[in-house]
Amino acid sequence: MNKKSVRDIELNGKRAFVRVDFNVPLEDGKITDDKRIRATLPTINYLIEKGAKIILASHMGRPKGEVVESMRLTPAAERLSELLGKPVIKADDSVGEAVKAQIAAMNDGDVLLLENVRFHAGEEKNDPELAKQFAELADVFVNDAFGAAHRAHSSTEGIAHLLPAVSGLLMEKELEVLGKALLNPERPFTAIIGGSKVKDKIDVIDNLLNIADNVIIGGGLSYTFMKAQGYEVGQSLLDESKLDVALGFIEKAKKLGKNFYLPVDIVISDDFSADANTKIVEVGDIPADWEGIDIGLKTREIYADVVKNSKLVVWNGPMGVFEIEPFSHGTRAVAEACATTSAYTVIGGGDSAAAAEKFKLADKMDHISTGGGASLEFMEGKQLPGVVALNDK
Numbered sequence: 001m002n003k004k005s006v007r008d009i010e011l012n013g014k015r016a017f018v019r020v021d022f023n024v025p026l027e028d029g030k031i032t033d034d035k036r037i038r039a040t041l042p043t044i045n046y047l048i049e050k051g052a053k054i055i056l057a058s059h060m061g062r063p064k065g066e067v068v069e070s071m072r073l074t075p076a077a078e079r080l081s082e083l084l085g086k087p088v089i090k091a092d093d094s095v096g097e098a099v100k101a102q103i104a105a106m107n108d109g110d111v112l113l114l115e116n117v118r119f120h121a122g123e124e125k126n127d128p129e130l131a132k133q134f135a136e137l138a139d140v141f142v143n144d145a146f147g148a149a150h151r152a153h154s155s156t157e158g159i160a161h162l163l164p165a166v167s168g169l170l171m172e173k174e175l176e177v178l179g180k181a182l183l184n185p186e187r188p189f190t191a192i193i194g195g196s197k198v199k200d201k202i203d204v205i206d207n208l209l210n211i212a213d214n215v216i217i218g219g220g221l222s223y224t225f226m227k228a229q230g231y232e233v234g235q236s237l238l239d240e241s242k243l244d245v246a247l248g249f250i251e252k253a254k255k256l257g258k259n260f261y262l263p264v265d266i267v268i269s270d271d272f273s274a275d276a277n278t279k280i281v282e283v284g285d286i287p288a289d290w291e292g293i294d295i296g297l298k299t300r301e302i303y304a305d306v307v308k309n310s311k312l313v314v315w316n317g318p319m320g321v322f323e324i325e326p327f328s329h330g331t332r333a334v335a336e337a338c339a340t341t342s343a344y345t346v347i348g349g350g351d352s353a354a355a356a357e358k359f360k361l362a363d364k365m366d367h368i369s370t371g372g373g374a375s376l377e378f379m380e381g382k383q384l385p386g387v388v389a390l391n392d393k
């Protein structure tokens with residue numbers, strides 16, 4: 001990576017404003033998955049070791065510039081304190097005199113977590129005034145929030161122009177792993193794209209067709225490809241406005257000599273519930289009042305075989321409605337193939353990461369990204385503003 005990291009600067013006695021992504025799922029005020037907090041421990045421990053004063057900043061949810069009690073970062077502060085085995089001071093705001101006083105009282109190696117930066121309307125507007133207020137709190141800026149690196153906000157981008165700005169160790173690792181896949185992939189390189197909306201995945205499929213050897217399509221977005229080829233898809237998820245784009249991808253794959261895999265059989269259901277009737281049919285045999293809900297047995301075998309014979313696999317998006325048990329088997333088959341292949345496996349955050357956790361296979365993957373949207377944009381070949389703004393080496 002050509003950006004400076006915490007390893008490249010003097011930190012002893014310095015106040016470090018560290019942007020993290022503690023946007024973790026909460027249920028009744030309890031954190032249900034602390035992966036994003038655990039992922040920042042290497043950076044925080046490194047800064048403690050180097051004698052910095054650590055001022056952590058994060059967003060939580062989308063409070064739209066107002067204080068929303070259920071989106072406070074208090075549970076994250078408590079969890080971080082447990083994980084670090086030391087106190088974490090929690091501020092009630094992310095800027096202002098009270099926060100400044102708390103920071104002035106910090107000793108080297110102390111950790112403070114600011115309140116949700118999105119409680120200020122300026123944050124998402126990348127307001128330079130708010131960025132200035134953040135910058136006044138610290139001597140250096142460390143960006144370890146890979147999950148928010150695709151956002152140009154005051155605490156991710158604006159502040160980077162006002163202080164020496166470097167990446168944290170998580171950010172560095174994410175960029176290294178994903179960057180290698182993009183620039184210098186081991187081949188055969190297989191990309192698996194699933195999920196629900198074609199619209200959200202167009203750019204990534206387009207770019208992956210350029211760089212991967214095999215592109216595998218599953219999940220709700222596969223029906224637009226089937227319909228584009230003239231097959232009936234019944235009540236399955238469909239984006240009529242993207243039929244031409246879908247056909248274009250099939251043609252592009254042919255032209256570039258890439259292997260483009262679509263489901264050959266499908267689990268269909270007569271209702272979107274666990275007690276629905278289901279059966280497996282060939283492509284084109286979906287009755288008008290049934291919908292495709294998962295990939296079929298033959299498809300699972302074909303996809304697992306491709307994964308087995310790959311050297312690098314990048315997976316983003318489930319193969320079916322994995323949240324409902326009877327429709328989870330296709331996603332499980334792909335997760336198992338990724339867990340057992342000798343290929344280097346990268347999971348692009350979001351729902352695929354949740355699926356791997358659910359099937360207890362997460363620790364068998366080589367890298368699970370902490371960013372869903374961010375890893376997608378990165379794989380699309382887009383520049384991430386939170387990274388671009390950091391200091392070059």
Ligand SMILES: Nc1ncnc2c1ncn2[C@@H]1O[C@H](COP(=O)(O)OP(=O)(O)O)[C@@H](O)[C@H]1O
Nearest residue numbers: 195196197200219220292293317319320321351
């Ligand atoms: N065949 C399908 N029909 C409807 N929804 C599906 C199907 N396959 C997968 N999904 C849903 O897609 C969702 C995941 O989509 P996600 O990966 O977040 O990307 P997207 O941005 O495309 O929605 C899951 O909630 C899953 O249930």
Ligand SMILES: O=C(OP(=O)(O)O)[C@H](O)COP(=O)(O)O
Nearest residue numbers: 021023147148151371372373374
């Ligand atoms: O959870 C996040 O997005 P992700 O689920 O796409 O990884 C990030 O914290 C970014 O949040 P945002 O999409 O509200 O800017």
